[in-house]
Structure formats: C-alpha cells, structure tokens
Amino acid sequence: MLSATNTTSIVQTIFTNFLFMVLRENEKLIEVVRRHKSSLSGVWSLSAGLVFLFLFVLFYLKFNFFGYGWQVFSALVFILALVCLSKLYVWRNDVLYITNQRVVRNEQAGLFNKTVTEILYQDVHEITFNKKGLASIVNNYGDLVIRTPSENKIVFEKIPDPEKVVEIINKTRTHHAPPQF
Secondary structure, three states, X not given: OOOHHHHHHHHHHXXXXXXXXXXXXXXOEEEEEEOOHHHHHHHHHHHHHXXXXXXXXXXXXXXXXXXXXXXXXXXXXXXXXXXXXXXXXXXXXXXXXXXXXXXXXXXXXXXXXXXXEEEEXXXXXXXXXXXXXXXXXXXXXXXXXXXXXXXXXXXXXXXXXXXXXXXXXXHHHHHOOOOOO
C-alpha cells in the first residue's frame, strides 16, 4: 500500500517529468513560476480584433470574398487558433523551477527555441525584482533578476507576485544552505 509521502513523490515525479524537468536525487520541487497571464493578452486581443474586423467586412460592408466568405473565415479562425495555441505552448513551457537545491530557468522563446539555465543556491549572489509601469503595479507582476558572483544573471520577465517569489527563494536558500565552515 502506498503511503501519503510515496504518493506525493510519485505525483511530483510524474508532474516534473511532464514539464521536462528532471529532479536530482533527494531534490524536491518547491514552486513552479510562469509569466503573468497578461503576457498572453496581446495575442488574444489581436485574434479577437481580426475576427471582429473580418465579420465587420463580411456583414456590414457586404463583401463576401468573391463567394468564399465562410471558407476564408474558417481559414482565418484556424490560423488564429494555431497562433494562439503556439503562444500558449510557449507561455506554458517558459518556467522558473524552484527546488530545494537549485533554481532552474527554462526559457522557451519559441516553438523550437529552448534554453535551460541552472543556478545552485550557493552560487546565488543577489536577487532583485522590479516593477515598471502602472500595469505591472496594478496586476502585481515584475521582472526577477538572479545574479551570481561572476555577474552572470537569470532574468525572468513578468512574473506574478515577485515579492513572494524572492521570499520563497530566500527561505529555501537559508533553510537548505550547506553548513559554513
């Protein structure tokens, strides 16, 4: 019979493998952070605007695209659905993993463009965040910057509640820090 900790471990392993993250031995996933959902608003707004514009031209201006109005509309909706799904895929896989041993930045810049950066907690020199503009303050998102002593840095833009993420990383760093000699 499975205990609660074994079940949690199995679910966590399946979850992290599904997200293309492989945990090390004795490593536990603490937090998964994605960009704020408002980063998707541009593609959704553009798609809705194009559909509205098409319907305006079709019904108000009575231009039926030479008898192929509904075929053109279907093609437009199909293309916009593909664009929206690809943006959703990129958003879903553009992730910051916080574990008890390290911080892993999985940067998905496009459908076929992925960069993974890993920083161990002993290599974290400084963690900062900033909020720029009214939208970031109202929606409570900002940019997180993690610097190392060699001035390398991980930048994760538009993360929701950056104060909480910095707090989680700092608590994890202090709680799981190796002993100092």
